[in-house]
Amino acid sequence: MPLSAQETEIKNPPVSKPPLDPHLKALENEAIHIFREVAAEFEKPVMLYSIGKDSSVLLHLARKAFYPGRVPFPLLHVDTTWKFKEMIEFRDEIAEKYDLDLVVHTNPRGKAEGITPFTHGSAFYTDIMKTEALKQALDAGGYDAAFGGARRDEEASRAKERIYSFRTPDHKWDPRNQRPELWNVYNGMIKKGESVRAFPLSNWTEVDIWRYIQAEDIPLVPLYYAAERPYVERDGMMILAEDPRLQLLPGETVQHGSIRFRTLGCFPLTGAIRSTASNLEEVIAELEIATVSERQGRAIDRDQSGSMEKKKREGYF
Amino acid sequence: MTATAASSSATILPFAEPAARSGRDARPLRLITCGSVDDGKSTLIGRLLWDTKAVKEDQAATLARDSGQQNDLGLPDFALLLDGLQAEREQGITIDVAYRYFATDRRSFIVADTPGHEQYTRNMATGASTADLAILLADARAGLLEQTRRHATIAALMGIRQFVLAVNKFDLVNYDKAIFDQISHDFRELALSLGVRQVTAIPMSALKGENVVYASEGAMPWYQGPTLIEALELATTRSTQTGGFRLPVQRVARPGESFRGYQGTVAGGAIKPGDSVAILPSGTIANVKQIVTFDLVRNAAVAGDAITLVLDRQVDVARGDMIVSIDGPPMTGTGFDAQIVALQPGGIEPGKRYWLKSGSRRQRVTVEPVSQLELSSGKWQPHASTLAMNAIGKVHLAFEEQAIFDTYEQNRATGAFILIDPDTLNTVAGGMITAKRADLGGIHLEGQRVLLSLPADLAEQIMASELFAARRNEVEIRRLSGKQATDLLSDTGEND
Incomplete structure (x- = not known):
């Protein structure tokens, strides 16, 4: 006699951690399935690791998917050199702690041509230091599949993207001609030079991410929690003022206040929010009544309407 | 799913528990x-x-x-x-x-x-x-x-x-x-x-x-x-697939000499340590030793769970195989009936060798269209030529090696498949299995059959043999109590 789900729950022995609720369990199962399928079907997968909360969840799921083995692919971090200091420290700690293969790549043009988010504008800077850098790293590694932590609820063009997002040899995405993706039967067949971006978190929302972090006790970069920090107000954003490369413009002063970040990217392009939520419970409580979306603090999304789609078509994640 | 009879009232709704439930108590x-x-x-x-x-x-x-x-x-x-x-x-x-x-x-x-x-x-x-x-x-x-x-x-x-x-x-x-x-x-x-x-x-x-x-x-x-x-x-979420246990094997985990686990998502039924399972298509029999997950060694897994299964003996299991319950196994064979939706401009061509992927299993198949659904009338019209894009057709599938399916009606996970064009590698059709076709030279329904009642351990030894595995799809197996078997055999004797 097959057991019903209910009987199974009762027969499970008590564990230190309460079982996941069915909603998160379903999302977790789906993500693990995708991880295993990509790892089995592709020759050389890699996981894009951006150190943020979504990447942290992604990594946790990868560890679960391949347990008791180790994660069978490297993590790739595209370092623009403009990340928050605490992010880099966290990255190195995690790689050490979980015995991960970490590949870090920076576009040499950044240093050679002195490209910074202050001098070249966010659009050009992002194109060179993120999109072009990513393509360089993927080509250099010969990776045929790259996991990313993108979610469909983040942005309108992502809502359209498949879980296996097919890319041409020059990394382009053709949103008008995507492969049909039925059930959970994924087509992993590609020709030489082509690749797939795989998104195990496609169906997760921001609240799901936070509730999962809480349920699974996943470590995060401390910048997600509120603390007294120095900041500068610029273009309607609060920019963290701790990096000596941030130069004050006329009229700007360093202020102090209790702030935190809802997303983490390059510090000059990521705005903080005022908050006193200094732990997970408080962050979730704040989130549930939030009236603005998480990407509101991201300058690169606002360059122009449809700018994420444009960047994605050119190879951005 | 509640099978509420149709009536002329304005609404027909499934029953729901009146108690207020938190939004996270159910799957989305x-x-x-x-x-x-x-x-x-x-x-x-x-x-x-x-x-x-x-x-x-x-x-x-x-x-x-x-x-x-x-x-x-x-x-x-x-x-x-x-x-x-x-x-x-x-x-x-x-x-x-x-x-x-x-x-x-x-x-x-x-x-x-x-x-x-x-x-x-x-x-x-x-x-x-x-x-x-x-x-x-x-x-x-x-x-x-x-x-x-x-x-x-x-x-x-x-x-x-x-x-x-x-x-x-x-x-x-x-x-x-x-x-x-x-x-x-x-x-x-x-x-x-x-x-x-x-x-x-x-x-x-x-x-x-x-x-x-x-x-x-x-x-x-x-x-x-x-x-x-x-x-x-x-509304109800699609009920957990009922029927026998199904685990399409996604990958074999061998982190060390001592551990060998079969990783996949349970596509039907439930499993617990000690259960006997068959590995298809070989037909080898083994018992479940452990269900391993990151959090704990579990004592049961149900449809939807992503698990790692450890068996009690060394057996040959590869990606694309399916681990199933001995009771109520899926259909295996080289000929199936299906309904497909053609998804690309080239349509689906009769006789062309496509790749078929179902679960984690990918194999070669040829497709013979039989009829096409006329959407305006809802009628199936005979149609043996290419199924054009967006057409819905009934087809025969012919495999070069053993395929493993349930009907889509019984199990949406093990009854669904996609077709991949071998040239473009694009997904060109989605399909749903409706029935198994008699194998060429396979089952002889008219031939003589023998009903045996054997002790379970002896039956397992026989079923683990190569001879048995080779003709597995000609065999029907039911697990019964000694009493039921006695009753069944005596009934058969009387009716003859």
């Missing part, structure tokens, strides 16, 4: 919206997102900026919220499926907004493949259009057994009850002809927000049924 309900081009589909989803507060202020600001003008209710153009691609905004139509997420206090929802244009039917099939429920829109002024019928047919074919008919733009027909009764009657007839008995019809105005999330205020005193969101909250 997956739904699709479909309908013809101007039925107001994107407006409806926009309204759902807006009234459930899933649209945040900065997104609304972007929306207001992009739409340039507001409608006469002071609301932004909801369609722009959904049509996320530039080509869609420019042409004012939906090209591809968009997935959206919203929640109420009771449960969370994943909605696939599918294109209305006929040329994008394949994208509608993509959205329907994972959905628990379909919302079909009809313009109250126009009634049921051919495209509505087409979408209802495809949704039913893909296994969706709960429909909500949204009779939209109802303000434009002066909230006339007779019009609602007529359209919902027509629709119920259509749904019944497709085998769908759970139908809820709701008169609404998505633009004004009437009967979507909030009940209409006084405009339709004669309507006592649920709002759309209430109907969605009461």
Whole structure:
């Protein structure tokens, strides 16, 4: 006699951690399935690791998917050199702690041509230091599949993207001609030079991410929690003022206040929010009544309407 | 799923527990919206997102900026919220499926907004493949259009057994009850002809927000049924697949010499340590030793769980194999019947060798079309040539090696497949298994059969033999108690 789900729950022995609720369990199962399928079907997968909360969840799921083995692919971090200091420290700690293969790549043009988010504008800077850098790293590694932590609820063009997002040899995405993706039967067949971006978190929302972090006790970069920090107000954003490369413009002063970040990217392009939520419970409580979306603090999304789609078509994640 | 008998009442709903449940106590309900081009589909989803507060202020600001003008209710153009691609905004139509997420206090929802244009039917099939429920829109002024019928047919074919008919733009027909009764009657007839008995019809105005999330205020005193969101909250998620245990093996984990685990997502039934399983297609028998997950060694796993299974003996198991319960195994063979939807411009050609992927198993297959569904009449017409894009056909599948399936009706996970073109490597069809075909030179139903009643341990030894494995698909096995076996054999003797 097959057991019903209910009987199974009762027969499970008590564990230190309460079982996941069915909603998160379903999302977790789906993500693990995708991880295993990509790892089995592709020759050389890699996981894009951006150190943020979504990447942290992604990594946790990868560890679960391949347990008791180790994660069978490297993590790739595209370092623009403009990340928050605490992010880099966290990255190195995690790689050490979980015995991960970490590949870090920076576009040499950044240093050679002195490209910074202050001098070249966010659009050009992002194109060179993120999109072009990513393509360089993927080509250099010969990776045929790259996991990313993108979610469909983040942005309108992502809502359209498949879980296996097919890319041409020059990394382009053709949103008008995507492969049909039925059930959970994924087509992993590609020709030489082509690749797939795989998104195990496609169906997760921001609240799901936070509730999962809480349920699974996943470590995060401390910048997600509120603390007294120095900041500068610029273009309607609060920019963290701790990096000596941030130069004050006329009229700007360093202020102090209790702030935190809802997303983490390059510090000059990521705005903080005022908050006193200094732990997970408080962050979730704040989130549930939030009236603005998480990407509101991201300058690169606002360059122009449809700018994420444009960047994605050119190879951005 | 509750098999409520059809009646003439306005709504037929599954039973729901009256107790207030937190929104996270259930899996998210997956739904699709479909309908013809101007039925107001994107407006409806926009309204759902807006009234459930899933649209945040900065997104609304972007929306207001992009739409340039507001409608006469002071609301932004909801369609722009959904049509996320530039080509869609420019042409004012939906090209591809968009997935959206919203929640109420009771449960969370994943909605696939599918294109209305006929040329994008394949994208509608993509959205329907994972959905628990379909919302079909009809313009109250126009009634049921051919495209509505087409979408209802495809949704039913893909296994969706709960429909909500949204009779939209109802303000434009002066909230006339007779019009609602007529359209919902027509629709119920259509749904019944497709085998769908759970139908809820709701008169609404998505633009004004009437009967979507909030009940209409006084405009339709004669309507006592649920709002759309209430109907969605009461809907059932596709029940856990019943029947025998199924584990399509995704990968074999061998982190060290001592450990060998088979990783995959349970596609049906349940399993616990000690259970006997067969590995298909070889037919080898083994027992489950452990169910391993990151969190703990579990003492049971059910459909949907992503697990690592450890067996009690060294057996040959590879990716693409399926580990199944000995009781009620799936069908194995080289010939199957299926229904397919052709998804690409080249169509599906008879005799061409495609790749077929089902679960984790990929193998070569040739397809022989038999008939094609005429969507206007709902009738199957003989059709043996190429199935053109968007065509729905009944086909014979011929495999070069053993294939393993359940019918789609019995198990959506092990009865579904995609076809991949060997040249372009694109996905060219989605398909659903309907039956197994007798193997060429395989089962001889007329031939002599022998019924044996053996001790279980002896039977297992025999079943583990190569001779047995080679002819596994000619054998039927039932596990019985000693008493049942005695009764069965004595019955057989008498009836002879």
